[in-house]
Amino acid sequence: DVKVTQSSRYLVKRTGEKVFLECVQDMDHENMFWYRQDPGLGLRLIYFSYDVKMKEKGDIPEGYSVSREKKERFSLILESASTNQTSMYLCASTLQGRAFFGQGTRLTVV
Amino acid sequence: KNEVEQSPQNLTAQEGEFITINCSYSVGISALHWLQQHPGGGIVSLFMLSSGKKKHGRLIATINIQEKHSSLHITASHPRDSAVYICAVRSEGRGSQGNLIFGKGTKLSVKP
Numbered sequence: 001d002v003k004v005t006q007s008s009r010y011l012v013k014r015t016g017e018k019v020f021l022e023c024v025q026d027m028d029h030e031n032m033f034w035y036r037q038d039p040g041l042g043l044r045l046i047y048f049s050y051d052v053k054m055k056e057k058g059d060i061p062e063g064y065s066v067s068r069e070k071k072e073r074f075s076l077i078l079e080s081a082s083t084n085q086t087s088m089y090l091c092a093s094t095l096q097g098r099a100f101f102g103q104g105t106r107l108t109v110v
Numbered sequence: 111k112n113e114v115e116q117s118p119q120n121l122t123a124q125e126g127e128f129i130t131i132n133c134s135y136s137v138g139i140s141a142l143h144w145l146q147q148h149p150g151g152g153i154v155s156l157f158m159l160s161s162g163k164k165k166h167g168r169l170i171a172t173i174n175i176q177e178k179h180s181s182l183h184i185t186a187s188h189p190r191d192s193a194v195y196i197c198a199v200r201s202e203g204r205g206s207q208g209n210l211i212f213g214k215g216t217k218l219s220v221k222p
Contacts, residue, residue, distance in 0.1 A: 042214040097141050104151030
């Protein structure tokens with residue numbers, strides 16, 4: 001079975017902290033995605049990557065950056081966390097159109 | 111207007127009932143996904159469709175490309191089917207990287 005693993009299920013961070021969310025997939029997928037999910041808004045794309053060291057902005061990239069140094073790992077970085085970044089963050093990878101999701105990280109910024 | 115619309119937003123059913131969740135989209139697509147999200151957050155892919163109908167156990171998904179509409183049916187519903195069901199499409203325009211456009215989800219609650 002394909003596995004997409006996010007490093008944390010729950011995180012609480014302070015305003016202004018630098019936050020790293022890690023995502024690892026074990027099936028050599030090229031495409032990886034970071035989404036945030038908020039009530040009433042559904043999933044929104046933050047960034048995606050289609051190869052090592054490649055990244056593309058999604059619909060809401062402001063306040064975020066990403067890193068993909070190795071094919072299996074795609075990291076989401078909040079340079080200076082703010083309370084409006086409190087959300088559920090989901091990582092996904094795709095292969096031949098099929099999508100696989102991590103279990104989600106619920107981030108609270110206080 | 112959202113590119114992917116789901117209805118209803120919320121649905122409460124009694125155990126054993128037949129359930130239908132609808133999805134309409136306004137863009138050209140290469141594929142449509144039905145996803146399930148249980149409380150706690152993890153998302154599981156149920157179906158990927160580009161035409162016709164697929165069945166897996168008590169779940170059936172259909173798509174009508176001409177009408178830009180898909181339905182997810184659950185037969186003999188059970189409380190463990192309670193979850194949020196999300197429709198997502200892979201747009202022809204942005205599909206090369208497998209990016210998806212999501213509906214806002216349908217929250218299903220099945221009462222015993």
